[in-house]
Amino acid sequence: MSLDTMILKMGEGFGKTCAIFFLTLLFSLPLGMLVALLRMSKIRVVSWITRFVISVLRGTPLMLQLLAVTYGPFYLFGLRVARNKLVPVVIAFAINYAAYFAEIYRGGIESMPVGQYEAAEVLGYSKTQTFMRIILPQVVKRILPSITNEVVTLVKDTSMAFTVAYQEMFTIGKQIANSQSSFIPFLVAGAFYYVFNLAVDFVMGRAEKAMSYYK
Amino acid sequence: MENLLEIKHIRKSFGGLEVLTDLNLSVRKNQVLSIIGPSGSGKSTLLRCATLLEKMDGGDLVYNGLYAARDENGRSVYAPPKTIREVRNMFGLVFQNFNLFPHYSVLKNVMEAPMLVQKRDKDEVKKEALDLLEQMGLRDKADAYPCQLSGGQQQRVSIARALAMNPKILFFDEPTSALDPELTGEILKVIRGLAEKKMTMVIVTHEMAFARDVSDYVVFMDGGVIVEEGDPKDVIDHPTRERTIQFLRRMREQ
Numbered sequence: 001m002s003l004d005t006m007i008l009k010m011g012e013g014f015g016k017t018c019a020i021f022f023l024t025l026l027f028s029l030p031l032g033m034l035v036a037l038l039r040m041s042k043i044r045v046v047s048w049i050t051r052f053v054i055s056v057l058r059g060t061p062l063m064l065q066l067l068a069v070t071y072g073p074f075y076l077f078g079l080r081v082a083r084n085k086l087v088p089v090v091i092a093f094a095i096n097y098a099a100y101f102a103e104i105y106r107g108g109i110e111s112m113p114v115g116q117y118e119a120a121e122v123l124g125y126s127k128t129q130t131f132m133r134i135i136l137p138q139v140v141k142r143i144l145p146s147i148t149n150e151v152v153t154l155v156k157d158t159s160m161a162f163t164v165a166y167q168e169m170f171t172i173g174k175q176i177a178n179s180q181s182s183f184i185p186f187l188v189a190g191a192f193y194y195v196f197n198l199a200v201d202f203v204m205g206r207a208e209k210a211m212s213y214y215k
Numbered sequence: 216m217e218n219l220l221e222i223k224h225i226r227k228s229f230g231g232l233e234v235l236t237d238l239n240l241s242v243r244k245n246q247v248l249s250i251i252g253p254s255g256s257g258k259s260t261l262l263r264c265a266t267l268l269e270k271m272d273g274g275d276l277v278y279n280g281l282y283a284a285r286d287e288n289g290r291s292v293y294a295p296p297k298t299i300r301e302v303r304n305m306f307g308l309v310f311q312n313f314n315l316f317p318h319y320s321v322l323k324n325v326m327e328a329p330m331l332v333q334k335r336d337k338d339e340v341k342k343e344a345l346d347l348l349e350q351m352g353l354r355d356k357a358d359a360y361p362c363q364l365s366g367g368q369q370q371r372v373s374i375a376r377a378l379a380m381n382p383k384i385l386f387f388d389e390p391t392s393a394l395d396p397e398l399t400g401e402i403l404k405v406i407r408g409l410a411e412k413k414m415t416m417v418i419v420t421h422e423m424a425f426a427r428d429v430s431d432y433v434v435f436m437d438g439g440v441i442v443e444e445g446d447p448k449d450v451i452d453h454p455t456r457e458r459t460i461q462f463l464r465r466m467r468e469q
Contacts, residue, residue, distance in 0.1 A: 113314075115310060115312055115314035116314060116316070118268055118310070118314065119310065119314035119315075119316070120316075121267075121268065122266055122267075122268070122303070122306075122307070122308045123328040123332060123376070123380065124300060124303050124304060124328060124332035124333075124380070125328070125331065125332060129331060133327070133331075134316055137318050138317065138318055141318070213360060214317045214318050214360045214361070214362050215317060215362040
C-alpha cells in the first residue's frame with residue numbers, strides 16, 4: 001500500500017477522531033463546571049459523593065472506562081452494544097474529562113480573592129450575577145493554561161477509542177499496520193496528532209492573548 | 216436630626232472570642248464619623264457588620280428606620296432578602312484593597328452595578344459615571360484597566376464606583392492603608408471634598424490628623440468597646456481615658 005493511500009484511508013478516520021474530540025469538549029467543559037460546583041457544595045454528603053466519583057474517574061484507566069461504558073450495559077443488563085460506538089465513546093470521554101476539568105475549575109474558583117465576592121455583594125450583585133460576571137471570567141483566564149494541557153492530552157487520548165474498535169484514525173492506522181506489517185501508519189498517526197496539537201496550541205495561545213489585557 | 220444608621224447593642228464573636236461587646240453607634244445625616252483604634256480593637260469588624268459582610272450575633276442594625284437585623288432574645292434576626300436588598304442599596308463601601316474588578320475597564324467598573332442592580336438607563340448612568348470620574352480627576356482613564364493605574368487612582372475609581380450607586384451613607388475601611396504615603400494625600404483630598412458636599416461618611420482610619428480635620432465625630436475603640444467618643448478636637452487633642460492617651464501617644468511616635 002502506498003503512503004498516499006495510507007494517509008487517505010487514515011484521513012477518512014480523522015473525521016471521527018475530530019468528532020470524539022469536539023463532542024467530548026462540548027459536553028465535558030460544562031459538565032465539569034457542574035461537577036466542580038457539586039464538589040464545592042456546602043452539603044457535605046453531596047461534596048463527599050462527588051469527591052469519590054472524581055477519585056474513581058481519575059484513579060482508573062480511561063481505557064477501562066471506555067470498555068465499561070461500551071460493554072457494561074451488555075454484561076450487566078443484557079442490552080445490545082450500541083451500533084454507533086461514537087455514543088459510548090463520547091460518553092466515557094466526556095465523563096472522564098469532566099472529572100479533570102472539575103478539579104481545574106475548583107482550583108481556579110478557590111484561588112479567587114474573597115474581596116471580589118465582597119465588592120460585588122456590597123454593590124448588590126446577586127450570587128448568580130457575581131459568579132457569571134465577576135468570578136467566572138477571571139477564573140477562565142487563570143485556568144486557561146491548565147485547560148490547554150488537558151485539551152492537548154485529549155487529542156492524543158482519542159486514539160484509545162481503538163479499544164472498542166471505533167473506526168477513528170488510529171484504529172484504522174493500527175489495522176493497516178497489522179495487515180501490511182508496516183510501522184509507517186503509526187508514524188502517519190503521530191504526524192496527524194502532532195499537527196492537530198499545533199492547531200490546538202495556536203488557538204489556545206490566541207485565547208490566552210485575548211485575555212491578557214488585564215492582570 | 217435623623218439617624219441614618221443605628222447600631223444597637225451589637226455583639227459579635229469569632230469562635231468564642233468576643234470581638235464586639237454590646238456596642239452602640241449612630242450616624243446622623245451629613246455626619247462624618249471616624250473610627251480610630253489599635254488593630255484588633257474591632258473597628259473593622261464593626262464596619263463589616265454594618266455593611267452586612269459579617270453577621271452580628273446580637274443587636275439591632277437599622278438604616279434610615281429600616282431594620283436590617285433586629286435583636287430577638289439576644290440573637291440578631293436578619294430581615295428577608297428583599298429588605299436586605301433595600302438596605303444594601305442605601306450604603307456604599309470603599310475597601311482597603313480597592314477590590315476593583317480587574318477584567319472591566321474603569322468606566323465599566325463604575326457603570327455596571329447601577330445598570331445591573333438598580334436597572335437604570337445606560338445613557339444616564341454613563342453620563343453620571345463620566346461626571347464622577349471627572350470629579351476624581353480620572354476622566355481620561357475611563358477606558359483604562361485597573362492594572363494600568365496607580366494605587367491612588369484605583370482607590371479613586373473605587374470611590375467613584377461606590378458613589379455611582381448614590382448611597383445615602385458611604386463607609387471607608389482604612390482607605391489609605393494600602394497606599395504609599397505620597398498617594399495617601401490624594402485620597403484624603405477626595406474624601407475631604409465629599410465631606411464638603413455633605414456626604415454622610417463613616418471612616419475607619421489610622422490617619423489621626425485627617426480624622427481630626429475632616430470628621431465631626433470621632434469614636435475611639437479598643438477591645439471591642441467604644442472607650443471614648445465625641446468631638447474630634449476633644450478626643451484626639453484632649454483625650455481623657457488612659458487607653459486613648461496611650462494609643463494616641465503611640466501613633467504620634469510612629
